[in-house]
Amino acid sequence: MGNRKRPVAVTSNPFRNLEKADLGGVIFGCTDKTVTECLSKQLFGLPSQHFGYVKNIDPGLPLFLFNYSRRALHGIYEAASVGQLNINPYGWTKDGSDRTSFPAQVLIRTRKNCRPLLENQFSPIIEGNYYTQNHFRFELDHVQANKLVALFSTQVVAPPPSAFRSTGNLKILNPRQLRFPNGESDGVPFDDVGSSKLCNESNDHLIPTNPSTRHEETPQCITDDMEVIGKNEMELIYEKLKKFTLNFESLDSISETRVHESLNTNTAHLEAGGSHGKENAKEDDVKDNTLLPLDYPSIIAQLMLEVRELKSFKEESIKKMGQMEQKLCKLESEVDLSQGLDDRMPVTLHCNSKMHGVTGDSCSDQQLDSDDFIYLTGGYDGKSWLASVECYYPSKDMIKSLCPMLSARSYASLARLNGDIYVVGGGSGGKDDVWYDTVECYSPVNNDWTSLACLSKKKGSLAAVTLHDKIFALGGGNGVNCFSDVEMLDLDVGRWISGRSMLQKRFAVAAVEFNGALYATGGFDGIDYLSSTERFDPREHSWSTLGSMHSKRGCHAMLVLNEKFYAIGGFNGSAMVDSVEVFDPRVGTWITDVSMNYQRGYCAAAVLNNNIYAIGGLDASQKIVRKVERYEEGHGWEVTELKAIGQRCFASAIV
Numbered sequence: 001m002g003n004r005k006r007p008v009a010v011t012s013n014p015f016r017n018l019e020k021a022d023l024g025g026v027i028f029g030c031t032d033k034t035v036t037e038c039l040s041k042q043l044f045g046l047p048s049q050h051f052g053y054v055k056n057i058d059p060g061l062p063l064f065l066f067n068y069s070r071r072a073l074h075g076i077y078e079a080a081s082v083g084q085l086n087i088n089p090y091g092w093t094k095d096g097s098d099r100t101s102f103p104a105q106v107l108i109r110t111r112k113n114c115r116p117l118l119e120n121q122f123s124p125i126i127e128g129n130y131y132t133q134n135h136f137r138f139e140l141d142h143v144q145a146n147k148l149v150a151l152f153s154t155q156v157v158a159p160p161p162s163a164f165r166s167t168g169n170l171k172i173l174n175p176r177q178l179r180f181p182n183g184e185s186d187g188v189p190f191d192d193v194g195s196s197k198l199c200n201e202s203n204d205h206l207i208p209t210n211p212s213t214r215h216e217e218t219p220q221c222i223t224d225d226m227e228v229i230g231k232n233e234m235e236l237i238y239e240k241l242k243k244f245t246l247n248f249e250s251l252d253s254i255s256e257t258r259v260h261e262s263l264n265t266n267t268a269h270l271e272a273g274g275s276h277g278k279e280n281a282k283e284d285d286v287k288d289n290t291l292l293p294l295d296y297p298s299i300i301a302q303l304m305l306e307v308r309e310l311k312s313f314k315e316e317s318i319k320k321m322g323q324m325e326q327k328l329c330k331l332e333s334e335v336d337l338s339q340g341l342d343d344r345m346p347v348t349l350h351c352n353s354k355m356h357g358v359t360g361d362s363c364s365d366q367q368l369d370s371d372d373f374i375y376l377t378g379g380y381d382g383k384s385w386l387a388s389v390e391c392y393y394p395s396k397d398m399i400k401s402l403c404p405m406l407s408a409r410s411y412a413s414l415a416r417l418n419g420d421i422y423v424v425g426g427g428s429g430g431k432d433d434v435w436y437d438t439v440e441c442y443s444p445v446n447n448d449w450t451s452l453a454c455l456s457k458k459k460g461s462l463a464a465v466t467l468h469d470k471i472f473a474l475g476g477g478n479g480v481n482c483f484s485d486v487e488m489l490d491l492d493v494g495r496w497i498s499g500r501s502m503l504q505k506r507f508a509v510a511a512v513e514f515n516g517a518l519y520a521t522g523g524f525d526g527i528d529y530l531s532s533t534e535r536f537d538p539r540e541h542s543w544s545t546l547g548s549m550h551s552k553r554g555c556h557a558m559l560v561l562n563e564k565f566y567a568i569g570g571f572n573g574s575a576m577v578d579s580v581e582v583f584d585p586r587v588g589t590w591i592t593d594v595s596m597n598y599q600r601g602y603c604a605a606a607v608l609n610n611n612i613y614a615i616g617g618l619d620a621s622q623k624i625v626r627k628v629e630r631y632e633e634g635h636g637w638e639v640t641e642l643k644a645i646g647q648r649c650f651a652s653a654i655v
Helices: 035-042 047-054 140-154 192-198 221-225 230-269 273-293 296-336
Strands: 023-028 043-046 061-069 071-080 104-110 139-141 348-350 354-356 372-375 390-393 396-402 413-417 420-424 439-443 449-451 463-467 470-474 486-490 493-499 510-514 517-521 533-538 542-546 556-562 564-568 582-584 589-593 605-607 612-614 629-632 636-639 652-654
Touching: 023 035, 023 043, 023 047, 023 140, 035 043, 035 061, 043 047, 047 104, 061 140, 071 140, 104 636, 139 140, 140 396, 273 420, 354 493, 372 420, 413 470, 413 652, 420 470, 463 510, 463 517, 470 517, 510 564, 517 564, 556 605, 564 612
Parallel strands: 023 061, 413 463, 605 652
Antiparallel strands: 023 139, 043 104, 061 071, 071 104, 348 449, 354 396, 372 390, 372 652, 390 396, 413 420, 420 439, 439 449, 463 470, 470 486, 486 493, 510 517, 517 533, 533 542, 556 564, 564 582, 582 589, 605 612, 612 629, 629 636
């Protein structure tokens, strides 16, 4: 494009807000300092404000990587996962010690290994995306994406050596393959110095305001990829390059002599005349040039440069390893001193809130009763696994969006203590899910989340209950093992303490607190679904067996209403159920109550104004239940016309 000014859009909006069906591709960003991490970890990321369209990325969508340092576009990549929040919460940070500034992330794989395109090559295709001379929007429609793919296809290069080849998946970030029961789902990583300049509230991070001078493309892949390979491989390559260089240096004088002889011979052939003589001359040229290329000096110079870079990189790696060993020793000593306390500093996320109803209309806080709502966190809405946190007002059928959790979370459990909301364990959701041992605390006063000490192990489908100013985490599992463990979070101590285990392993368990005791029901023990009930009395410091429910059930909900326990819905080992059972602690037996109108498992349920609300969940055909049901004692279950929540399952609710 030279110095010619390109036309720019009238609006300064950095987002195109394309619908999912119209999104044909996405451009992510990097710098020279972060490109290696992007490619080695096969993870791209953007700031959180870009999640609106990153969440619309599905596996296979074309992706491209824009290098701000060189103003060059790399490709062709494609999504290996759906767009999510915080696949790697610590990506592109120094030593992985801080929360990432680029949480809108997607796993990637290489579709074609192509030479990068300079901006004057690709900018005509995305000319409509520029909203300043140096800023362009990252969302691509199908026409733009197809044109970029076609342009890159003219720049295809041979695949890199196997040491650098893309593996297609990211084992580092997905340490476990998880199988939830019935739970299958249909950035700009800048360097630390530049991030403050490139990221600000006005979204100037999209393109640097003062771009560096454009360079012609150089063979950068070797130096970038060297950081990926191990120490032994690097030394092997170094030795081979060294021998290769020495061999060519010893041939240099021979090369020069034979080239002169070749030129003299060719001259003699040409002087002999005739087309045949010319053909012989050409054949001799080919033979001699095959054996003795005239550009050996440049090859040798390039090889020597690579050798020096490898030596420098090796020295730097040794230095960094020494620094890391020192940090590890320091961390180990800190862990010993803290007697097992979590050595990570709490992470706090501050946000604003928004309100909307069925039609998305906004309303003010004055229109909503401050006590007439249910907290609803995470889950799955039929399209995405959510990190969202919302206040749901059934009387108005309105939703107030709060600060989202630090990561997408499903199969978690909620507890309330001193006005704050605690979300415990769970998983990120999806086919390649990861279980969490993390715990987050939401402050309604500050509308922010803070990370707390982790559980002893990763687990989901557990139960969290508050008792005597402490939070208890009961049971759960990790897709392979089911647990009977009980852990207690003492906020004064700041860590989870192991307690007396339940009598049975219980995955997908439900539990409540009543009159100073804990009650746990149902769940899956690894062999069968359970109907049993256990009670824990802290004065006796032991669990005891109570009367069993009439039906086996797990992934159900249990709530306290008018001093009775209601076990609603769930999975009985063969199907989702609509049955409801009631337990009166004074009598000690379960009785069958009026069934719900819909079968539901993995639903969110809460008691508000002496009514039980059953929200979402899965039915017997594994479809999300859209209807919200309300129960009032003596009147049974009523199907409401509440629609603001939409589709939701695997979510958690509390008041």
